[in-house]
Amino acid sequence: MSADQRGPLAGLRVLEVAGIGPGPFCGMLLADLGADVVVVERIEAEAQGRGPQAIFNRGKRSVVVDLKKPEGVEAVLSLAAQCDALIEGMRPGVMERLGLGPDVCIGRNPRLVYGRMTGWGQTGPLAPVAGHDLNYIALSGALWYSGQPGTPPLAPPTLIGDIGGGALYLAIGLLSAVMSARATGRGQIVDAAIVDGSAHMLNLILGLRPSGQLVSERGASLLDGPHWYSTYRCADGHFISVGSLEPKFYQLLLTKLGLAGDPSFANGYQRRTWPELRAKFSELFAQRTRAEWCALLEGTDACFAPVLTPEEASVHPHMAERGVYSNADGVLQTSPAPRFSETPAATPRPMRREPDVSAVLQRWTSR
Numbered sequence: 001m002s003a004d005q006r007g008p009l010a011g012l013r014v015l016e017v018a019g020i021g022p023g024p025f026c027g028m029l030l031a032d033l034g035a036d037v038v039v040v041e042r043i044e045a046e047a048q049g050r051g052p053q054a055i056f057n058r059g060k061r062s063v064v065v066d067l068k069k070p071e072g073v074e075a076v077l078s079l080a081a082q083c084d085a086l087i088e089g090m091r092p093g094v095m096e097r098l099g100l101g102p103d104v105c106i107g108r109n110p111r112l113v114y115g116r117m118t119g120w121g122q123t124g125p126l127a128p129v130a131g132h133d134l135n136y137i138a139l140s141g142a143l144w145y146s147g148q149p150g151t152p153p154l155a156p157p158t159l160i161g162d163i164g165g166g167a168l169y170l171a172i173g174l175l176s177a178v179m180s181a182r183a184t185g186r187g188q189i190v191d192a193a194i195v196d197g198s199a200h201m202l203n204l205i206l207g208l209r210p211s212g213q214l215v216s217e218r219g220a221s222l223l224d225g226p227h228w229y230s231t232y233r234c235a236d237g238h239f240i241s242v243g244s245l246e247p248k249f250y251q252l253l254l255t256k257l258g259l260a261g262d263p264s265f266a267n268g269y270q271r272r273t274w275p276e277l278r279a280k281f282s283e284l285f286a287q288r289t290r291a292e293w294c295a296l297l298e299g300t301d302a303c304f305a306p307v308l309t310p311e312e313a314s315v316h317p318h319m320a321e322r323g324v325y326s327n328a329d330g331v332l333q334t335s336p337a338p339r340f341s342e343t344p345a346a347t348p349r350p351m352r353r354e355p356d357v358s359a360v361l362q363r364w365t366s367r
């Protein structure tokens with residue numbers, strides 16, 4: 001184990017076949033927490049610069065291998081034989097065609113956890129076709145919930161599908177299967193599909209259906225309709241958020257806004273009042289700048305926060321004190337999460353390219 005592999009996953013060896021989006025993000029998460037992640041890059045892989053790879057490949061090492069050559073496939077099999085987990089995110093069937101399918105890899109290493117990251121999953125009528133985050137969450141039911149009446153659904157770019165429903169579910173799947181392999185000596189395949197993960201994430205809000213707090217009509221549910229759970233534009237064009245879900249916090253918000261005595265807000269929990277009260281809030285919040293609303297509401301129990309850009313977030317006193325963002329190597333990025341009291345993660349360093357596969361094998365077989 002090298003000195004920079006610090007964190008709760010130190011000693012875990014992961015082989016990542018280079019892909020796009022959720023697979024590499026999962027590899028970054030594991031590397032952030034101390035795993036030794038080696039990426040199998042394509043021959044034409046760009047040199048690591050300040051592109052997107054600079055962040056999601058941080059903390060990893062890489063080797064360039066041509067998987068279209070038998071010796072390249074054999075080299076990757078020799079790495080698979082020495083690691084705990086493998087991540088691949090190609091179209092179903094591609095790894096098998098290359099001679100690197102789960103049967104072959106687990107045949108070489110019975111304890112291997114073989115992680116497969118896709119949008120549609122390994123099975124089902126859509127499994128073989130191309131798609132991206134937005135398509136996967138649209139099909140899963142997770143996209144439907146976003147948006148206001150009369151507007152098309154809006155999803156935070158790739159956060160719900162690629163990251164929430166994809167990379168994070170792959171990570172928990174891999175770590176669960178590694179725990180199981182350590183107990184039983186048997187590895188297995190983890191089929192992490194964004195349609196499964198993003199649908200699974202819906203369970204929290206699906207729980208609101210029986211009570212009628214989640215309904216099919218846009219803008220009429222507990223978390224997309226009320227004026228007290230929304231974002232608003234301020235006088236300077238910036239935005240703020242209020243999320244005063246509980247009556248005592250709503251009352252405080254009204255008091256702070258000077259609306260406690262206004263009878264129209266007294267029934268603010270009744271759905272029929274929401275469109276009118278939302279319009280009133282919009283008018284009110286448009287009268288002052290974001291900074292003025294922060295001065296009035298931030299740091300109180302009114303459940304308020306300004307909507308910040310990542311650059312602004314990085315210097316906000318709360319975020320800065322916790323060191324959530326860093327500017328490592330001149331690239332704005334966020335720090336490893338979550339935090340561990342006994343095995344803190346190391347500060348991520350840029351990916352380093354190994355001269356060849358034998359350099360990795362030497363490290364992986366020397367301990």
Ligand SMILES: CC(=O)SCCNC(=O)CCNC(=O)[C@H](O)C(C)(C)COP(=O)(O)OP(=O)(O)OC[C@H]1O[C@@H](n2cnc3c(N)ncnc32)[C@H](O)[C@@H]1OP(=O)(O)O
Pocket residue numbers: 019020021022040041042043065066067068089090091092094097098117118119120129130131132133134158162
């Ligand atoms: C913004 C987002 O939503 S990101 C999430 C995108 N979706 C996914 O990742 C889901 C799973 N992946 C996929 O469905 C597909 O990989 C897609 C749609 C992303 C891309 O499709 P394609 O570009 O057609 O790639 P596909 O995965 O089918 O094949 C990869 C090719 O690269 C080749 N390849 C991969 N690594 C190497 C290597 N190191 N050396 C040589 N060839 C390589 C494979 O052999 C394969 O070529 P082949 O079909 O000739 O055998």
